Amino acid sequence: MHFSIPDTTEISAKNSSNQQAYTLFNIHINGIHFCSVRYSQLRTFNDELQRLFSSTMASIDPFPPKKFFALSARETEERRSSLEHYLQSVVQNRFIITSSYFKEFFSNAQNETFASDSSDANENLNLTICLLNNHEIIIENVSATVTTSRLLDACGKKIQIQQDFLTYFALYFYDVKDNQLTIIRPLYEFESPYLSLKQLKKTQQQACIVLKKSYWDSEFDMKLIDDRRARNLLYVQAQYEMEQSQDLYPSDIYRQLDILRENNSFKDYILLARTSKFYGHVILKQCSILYPITDPTKQKLCQCLLSIGNNELICCVKTDGKKKSKEIAFKVTRIRCWKVNWTKSEINLTFEYLIKKDHLQWITIHTEQAALVSNCLQSMVDEILAKRAGATSPSSTATTNETTATSSEKNNASKVGNGLMIRTESNWKQFGNDEMLDEDNDDDL
Incomplete structure (x- = not known):
């Protein structure tokens, strides 16, 4: 934040x-x-x-x-x-x-x-929660000051999903543009969704609250896929993500997905969608980046589409005279630190990246949703660290990150960084078309 x-x-x-x-x-x-x-x-x-x-x-x-x-x-x-x-x-x-x-x-x-x-601040009201297929869930008789965590619990009861499975989902603000949902930000646990939505609609009139999964690691899908209600939520999100990424990833997979959808084969649809390159990604349009990355003498600001997921940031840059976009993948485990820069003229996110061994370089992505990108980076870092600590679900990830106010944790609290990664022995593969990274003897941060 x-x-x-x-x-x-x-x-x-x-x-x-x-x-x-x-x-x-x-x-x-x-x-x-x-x-x-x-x-x-x-x-x-x-x-x-x-x-x-x-x-x-x-x-x-x-x-x-x-x-x-x-x-x-x-x-x-x-x-x-x-x-x-x-x-x-x-x-x-x-x-x-x-x-x-x-x-x-x-x-x-x-x-x-x-x-x-607010004239209705002291009254109970109905709140509408949307899914990514525009289906609406009406939560009745809730206070205007109900917090996000309590609203999520009420939503879970409404759709009758098990509490253990509900921890894999969260509430987000989305905007509706050209009949398409575009993510704005996650809701903070301590805020009032109703009051925040009312303020948000002053500038984004079509804003709404959306229920979707809250994790990045697709392995968690397998814990949910055999439960009918959790599987339905996964299917809705998978279908949304496939529609969002279809232009980025030409493949026969979409024809196969259409057949599975027509046959209502939700589980098979999810399993096949998980093989797609951009499954589980948040896609942001109207971004820009200085390109080419490694040659400052030739750099110019280029429009790009930013895809966030699979512990990576992928910039799809359209270069002059080329129909196909150039993809530049930045692995989260090679980002040393990042910051959001707010000025009167623009907002951008800058991160220090391990280009190759012993070579760190600052990369800047210009986007109005820089705060959202920062939030995504932080949550991916949290997940990576929690998984290495033995977390087996998003709820245990949260437990790993939260304090129990013991004296030892208080003493160590000042050592906890924000967005910093430690050096590891991870050897995750890079995309083959990421020309700026030298794979020989490279370490993650």
């Missing part, structure tokens, strides 16, 4: 409940306004984190000190900047952001910010 405080809102004494003017700091998560809080609320937040995670907080950026006189415009701007850096430092630590206190604070902050402006 990328936290920022791009601006503030001044509340006059006339509009204040206690007849005193104050400043609200508008907190954005991944570029979207999530809540507005006062300095005093954030100070209480910091005090509680200091109590709960005393050792961990020693490595966090300092919280801006309290002042006893009214702040000037310059001082307010300095406080805004300091609070932004403080929050960005806090959310780098997984032990903090998975704690119940962190989730509760931001859940309450969102409710206080937007629930008061």
